[in-house]
Each structure stands twice: as structure tokens, then as C-alpha cells.
Amino acid sequence: MVDVALFDLDGVVRQFPDSAAWSAVWSVAFDPDLLEPAVTGKITDEQWRAEVLRRLGPDAADEVAAWSASCGEVNDAVLSLVREVRRRAPVGLLTNGTSRLPHDLATLGIIEEFDVIFNSAELGVAKPDVAVYEIVSSRLGVVPGQVFFADDSPAHVDGARRAGYRTSLFVDADLLSDALRLEGLLR
Numbered sequence: 001m002v003d004v005a006l007f008d009l010d011g012v013v014r015q016f017p018d019s020a021a022w023s024a025v026w027s028v029a030f031d032p033d034l035l036e037p038a039v040t041g042k043i044t045d046e047q048w049r050a051e052v053l054r055r056l057g058p059d060a061a062d063e064v065a066a067w068s069a070s071c072g073e074v075n076d077a078v079l080s081l082v083r084e085v086r087r088r089a090p091v092g093l094l095t096n097g098t099s100r101l102p103h104d105l106a107t108l109g110i111i112e113e114f115d116v117i118f119n120s121a122e123l124g125v126a127k128p129d130v131a132v133y134e135i136v137s138s139r140l141g142v143v144p145g146q147v148f149f150a151d152d153s154p155a156h157v158d159g160a161r162r163a164g165y166r167t168s169l170f171v172d173a174d175l176l177s178d179a180l181r182l183e184g185l186l187r
Contacts, residue, residue, distance in 0.1 A: 002166055002183045003146040005085050006118070006136070008127075009095035011152035012170045013079065014072040014108065022067045028055050029067075038098045041121040045100035071104045077173035082113055085185045092116035094136055094149060096126045096156075116140070127151070128159030137163070148183050150176055 007013055016022075029035065029052045038048035053064045085091050095101065097119040105111040118136050120126040125135065137144045144164030151157050152170040161167045168179035180186040 001146065002148045002185060003089060003142050004140055005082075005089055005091045005148045005180070005183075005185055006094040006150070006165075007078070007082060007091065008149075008151035008153070008156065008170065009093050009097065009101075010072070012150055012176075013075055013082065013093065013110070014104075015075050016070065016072045018070065022063060024056065024060065025052060025063055025067045028052050036126065039096040039120045039126045041099070041124055045098035045121075048098060071107045074108050074110055075173070078170075078176065079110065079113065081173060081177055081180060081186070085180060086113075086115070088185055090115040092118060092140075094118045094127070094132075094151075096120045127153070127156040130159055130163045133160050133163030133165055137165075148180070148185060150179065 034051060037043045038045065049068050053061060056064065082091050092114050098121050101119045120132060123132055123135055125132045133144065137147055145166065147165045149160045149165045150168045150170045154169060157167045157169045166183055168176060170176055177186060
């Protein structure tokens, strides 16, 4: 039986429709050697973005500023599912986030949509490390098999599955709805 539903933020609850415009920025920002310190809290979001700019050079200042100004957009179809699930069970976010996560959630107007928020930058460990899922289920006070988790990254879903979570690879809201129904989280 599933007692808690967790959702990834980026690529599931939040989308970045202009991401192609920032491809050069993203190729640097999401280099694992730079991203890992940001999403495990070793450096702040500001330090991460400053290092992206340093690596790209001053000619990329406008592009980095535009990327930094965006908080993305809420996937309304997924948010509707989150709200529906929340009527039956606690819901939360489990995201590889930076120190900027609270700001982004407040700007998007969704911080109050979740009962609990787990940010890897605060946990000190990031998905897909099995330890992050173990920490989260411990903090929730449930065994891993009582947690449903949806993420758009196959590696993150695999990590959660290895930890014992019930999982769904996010493709779109319709398939997520089907997975939530199978777990008894939707009617």
C-alpha cells in the first residue's frame, strides 16, 4: 500500500520550454563536475551560476542572465494530478535542487501544493544515489515500499526502485495518471 506520493520537480511538475535557447549554458551548467556540488549543497546556487558564467566567458553574460531569470513554468496537467492525489495521501517533491529552490517554488506559486519538500542541496546527497531515497523514507517515517515516486530520469527511477520505492517513469500526464491509479492514489 502506498502512503506517500513524491514527484520530481524539473521535467515533471516544472518545465523549461525555452531550454533550446540556453543550450550552451545548459551544456556547461549540467556538466556533472559542476552540477553535483550545486545539487548537494557544497556550493550555493549563486556560486554555481557565477561559475557557469566564468566558464562561458563574458560574451555569454546575457544568455546566462536570461537562464538565471527563468523559473520555468508549471506543468498544469501534472499539478492537477498532484492536487487530486493530495486528497487521498500526502504528496511531496523530491528534487535535485539548489539553494534557490524555495525562491523558485514561491515564484511559481506552488510551494503550498506539497506537504513536504526534499531538496538534495539540503540533504547533501542527490538522486540517483540510493542513500537519498533511504533518507527520505526515513524522514517520512515509512518503509520504502510505501512511497510512490515519479521522475523523468530513468536513472533516478532506477535508483528509487533499487531503494524499494514504487516508481513510474514520467513521460506525460496521461501515463502518470494511469500509474497513480494502479497504485490506488487516484480513482
